[in-house]
Amino acid sequence: MKILFKRLSSFCLGLMAMLAWAGAGVAAPIDDLIAGAKKEGVIDFYGPSTLGPEGAQALAAGFNKKYGLNIKLNFNPSGNMTRDTAKIVGMSASGQPPEWDIMVVTDAHHGSLWLRKLHKPFDYASAGVNKNRIEYDTSTISVANQFALPTYNSKLVAAKDVPKKWEDLLDPKWKGKLGAINSTHHFGRLAAGPWGEEKTLDFVKKLSAQKPLLTRAGEMAQRLIIGEVLVSATLQDSQLHESQKSGAPLAFAEEVSPVISPEYHVGVLKNAPHPNVGHLFVIFMASPEVQEIWKKHTGHSSAYVPGTDAYKFAQGKQVVYMKQDQAAKVDKISRQIGKILGFN
């Protein structure tokens, strides 16, 4: 009995020690980051302009409250994500630190940075971040998802004509009535994912033969609204929601599968001036309270967080998410697709 008691005691002590170690595994890095953040005192945050200064300050307030800090957040709304990403590449090449500590840009832009090793990775999983949301060799985490599908003018396209699969866009009846937006990475993701390169390029060539009108996404929404284009091959939900808010007759062809999902990622840049606040902020960006703020100010939420609009939308659908090993391929094929469609 004594032996059994001793063994049980040893087991319990061992278990407690293990739990304590595991707990320290979460707490220790965060404590270190908090201590470092206190010294740094400021964060330069680059994010989509749709977040706005109010959204950015709401994030700062939530962050300071959560960690008991008084960090000043300098918000840098994106003017042009592509050019600003290139700017980071150039600054790094000339040995200069980046202007921002963290960047919230699309997964494709982070892919460009990751391919050039321009992130400062961190073990976000050890800080309790869901592994599904961590990407690019623990350099970034996913903040929110967009969704892209064929989009049509619900006043002008009869229910029976609404595309039900991607191939329906190739029906000759749509010739001269289609549109395609410059986000050619939408098809690039299909090529790197479920469709493969051959099928995607074949599809895009046939789509190009339909002579779609080519524009940027926001402009396409207007062309759809006025009826100049009846169906856009893809459009993001952000444009859709914005148009719907004004009462415009736009709708997703929701039966079409798979659904493409570009994501907003956040990551700390290599040689960031304030890396501790940066990493702590990235961890914060994975929290549920950020989802509320992000949804309120940008209209987007994460498909990885149960209960969010994005999570609900993705249920039961085949959704194409881009992974880090696809970054180079998506970049290459998207350029090819751009040429086939006639964007460049």
Add this chain to the structure above:
Amino acid sequence: MKVESHSEAVGVWEGIGRRMPQKVSLFAGGLAGFLSILIGLPVVMVVLMSLRTGFPGEDVPFTLENYAYVYFTPQTYEILLNTFFFAVSSVFITLVIAVPLVWILMRTDIPFKKTIYVLLTIGILIPVFLRTIAWILLLSPRIGLLNKWLQELFALSNPPLNLYSITGMAFVQGVSFVPAAFFMLAAAYRSMDPSLEEAAYTSGVSKLKTFLKINIPITWPAIAAVMVYLFMTAIAVFEVPAIIGLPARIHVLSSLIFTSTTPSTGLPEYGMAGAYGAIMLVIGLALAFLYVRLVKQGKKYTVITGRGYRPREIALGKWKWAALGFVFLYLAIEVFIPFAVLLWASLLPYLQLPSAEAVSSLTLKHYIELPTHVGPRPFINTLILMVAVPTVTMFLSVLVSWIVIRTQVSFRGFLDTLAFIPHAVPGILMAVGLAYLGLAYRDYFPLYGTVAIIVLAHTINWIAYGTRTTNSVMIQVHRELEEAGRVSGASQPRVLGKIILPLIAAGVLNSWIWIGMLSYREVTMSLTLLTRNNIVISTVVWQFWGSGWIPQVSALGVILILFATIVVGTLRFALSRIGDIGSAS
């Protein structure tokens, strides 16, 4: 104390003046050096980037890879052809409208001249993007109202007009060039000796025949110069190729350079932009050479003189209404229709064609919400441009012209040519070169992302215009006045400040206003240099358009047009003694 300071200052100037002409040569040398750097650097950057791959700031070896790609791609030659046809057609459409217009307004007794001038100036101020929205609603093959009416009227199975073609692009671009062409040709028509016209009328030749056989041949050198000038502008413009050309896969050089530096996917290809830019640079230099030759040739036509005559207006008689109809038709295309469409779009919750349902949904919310969407920054930045660009440009122009026209400095010809070179370098290229400079050498040129870099780009771009204007006004000041000043013991700088400047002030002010307006509406360079901090009104329009905020951008457009009407109307009234805005060109 004040008097003493003033005397000291005068003393300094006198001192400088007495050490002439060595000091003048030294000053001219400094100015030439400064301009060489100012104008040369962006051009050097374009050449440099064309010889590199990678990103600004990356240490990469020189290569001809970009040129190899550009010259061995058949698409390049298609694009060159597109660019050529677009430019030629645009110029053709401009002249078809501008030449009769300038004759009617400068040589005849057509009524409402002042109102027409104001409306022409307002036409310049309507951003081309906004006008293009109107033309899409009218001429789109699918939804264009004009197409629908024509189809119904003539029972046509297909829409007769297609905006999405080179002709469609040229139409919109050509119409938007008319005010500039008008003001450039106005001087030639205003100063034309009427004796030949009168001889023709006395001989019983009709007005139309006189116009075709006398007026056009006499002013041909001026028209040819305008043609070359507009051709150079047409190969560099970006707005119409972006809104009408790109959706229909019609690429021109400017849209290719823009998409190379601002791709939709992946990272910018500055090297490719440089290689395409090099082609544009060669074309620009060749055209500039042609332009200079044409302007020189124009001086041989002695019938165009300002001496000893009073311009008499031709009585239009019964043709007055036809002439008014022509002017009204043009103004409808240029001002009234775009304004009506903008007003309509600005009052809708989302863009719709006219219908009873649309009328019932009219709202003012876009006007009310505009401050939240735009904020004060674009207005402040635009104001900075409108003041800083003409001030710096005219300051440099006066100095250059003073050296070129009023001194005997041996290299004054070089200085004049140097100031003209920016005219040969398309604006988009200048901006790309400056962007590359700012990104690659930010330690030495820390202007990237600031309004100052746009001020610099605009200044370089319009210094050719500025110096042409100051040259022409300074040459009109007779040397006797200057000599009188010199004989009285005044130094050359004092003569410049006290005699020449007051005499040329009107012309300088006129050009100052004109350059300010051009800077206000310029979009290609501002867009190429755009970051979040240096956003201006013209780039807000582009961003709103790209974001699909058509009602919001239309509300902004309506406000801008009304504002411009008030400003231009007031300026015309206040400066009516000085002359027409832009007439110095």
